[in-house]
Amino acid sequence: MDVSIVIPNYNGMKYMENCLRALEKQRVEGEPETEILVVDNGSKDGSRELVEEKFPQVRVIALDDNYGFCGAVNAGIRASQAPFVILLNNDTEVRKGFVYELYRGIQVSDRIFSGAAKMIQLHDKTKLDDAGNYYCALGWAYARGKGKAGGALHEGGRDFCQLRRRGHLPEIHPGGDRSV
DSSP: OOEEEEEEESSOHHHHHHHHHHHHHTOOTTOOOEEEEEEEOSOSSSHHHHHHHHOTTSEEEEOSSOOHHHHHHHHHHHHOOSSEEEEOOTTOOOOTTHHHHHHHHHTTOTTOOEEOOOEEOSSOTTBEEESOEEEOTTOOEEESSTTSBTTSSOOSSOOOOSEEEGGGHHHHOOSGGGOO
């Protein structure tokens, strides 16, 4: 196993199927071996059951309550098996080669601990939602490109989206389930 994809979910039935179908379609030759984990935060809308029925290859981690985004992500990271972890929101629809490009990008240097994709807004496909984060010395992240035209930053080549090296996770975010 090379890459674990952790998807936190709370009542996300309207997004979940599109997210997982896009992950199925994005696969390319030479892609690293992946596992997909959906961490369900006690959903009441049937989204956990939908994943279990339609996507048997996806591992569902059913939490007994809503522990919030950070609690779900951290539960997924703890349950994941790969040295690299992709954090993916359930309303995300990835493009072809998504995992391959992230993995290839982080392999450039052992000093790279994280990468992020250029994300287009869900409801306005002409604008960027985020084009990766900058981190200050205190570890706070700042979104790059938010609200700018979709082609404003780096149109081709590699796309990055919250891929992190497992070995760096505890030293980057030691705050338990209050941070990721």
